[in-house]
Ligand SMILES: Nc1ncnc2c1ncn2[C@@H]1O[C@H](COP(=O)(O)OP(=O)(O)OP(=O)(O)O)[C@@H](O)[C@H]1O
């Protein structure tokens with residue numbers, strides 16, 4: 001039987017992390033997988049640092065891990081600021097003014113609860129989950145773990161030296177004691193829910209989610225790319241890559 005097609009399916013490219021994140025952070029179920037997030041300003045920064053051991057600052061519109069900063073409270077008087085390969089210790093009183101010097105004045109920034117990412121051979125990683133909607137249902141068609149280049153890396157972007165690894169290998173090899181089948185199930189379940197939620201707000205056909213797994217095995221949303229770059233993933237899991245290519249073909253037809 002021939003497939004009946006309705007109106008062509010739409011896809012939106014959304015660049016603002018706050019715009020994409022808002023429907024998720026206000027969703028009664030998904031909000032528990034969304035790190036505490038606010039616009040960066042002195043009051044929100046102080047509040048985040050009171051509530052979380054690590055805090056990330058990142059551009060609302062950014063790519064490839066550029067401009068991402070991690071903060072850690074060392075004690076009442078000092079904080080650690082890490083970006084790229086650099087770490088400095090900053091007196092707490094000067095923290096906000098030091099940070100604003102490091103930020104691009106033309107950009108808006110978010111301040112976000114830092115997720116204590118699970119490690120593989122001591123290196124933190126996150127998971128890229130690509131979902132596609134070739135017709136009416138979302139399918140997870142590609143998955144890969146991005147393993148940071150070293151123990152103290154701030155970001156896990158391939159553009160910043162992270163290596164792609166088969167996701168099953170990464171989850172099986174997590175250094176911490178976590179319930180591995182449950183982590184994998186949650187990863188897929190939460191990713192599907194995120195795709196459905198965002199699609200209901202923006203109309204989408206493809207999403208590349210950056211998903212974090214913390215050291216206790218909890219799954220977290222980090223970022224949704226509406227124009228994911230899937231270069232280099234064909235060798236990570238050939239079977240999944242075929243699924244991705246097949247869905248892409250359908251999407252071109254639609
Ligand atoms: N809240 C967080 N907790 C822990 N790690 C984080 C957090 N936010 C970002 N990171 C790390 O920084 C990396 C880059 O962050 P993010 O994906 O949000 O921005 P980006 O990669 O610059 O943007 P895009 O994904 O649109 O290219 C993540 O892959 C992750 O390794």
Ligand SMILES: [Mg+2]
Nearest residue numbers: 064065210223
């Ligand atoms: Mg990213």
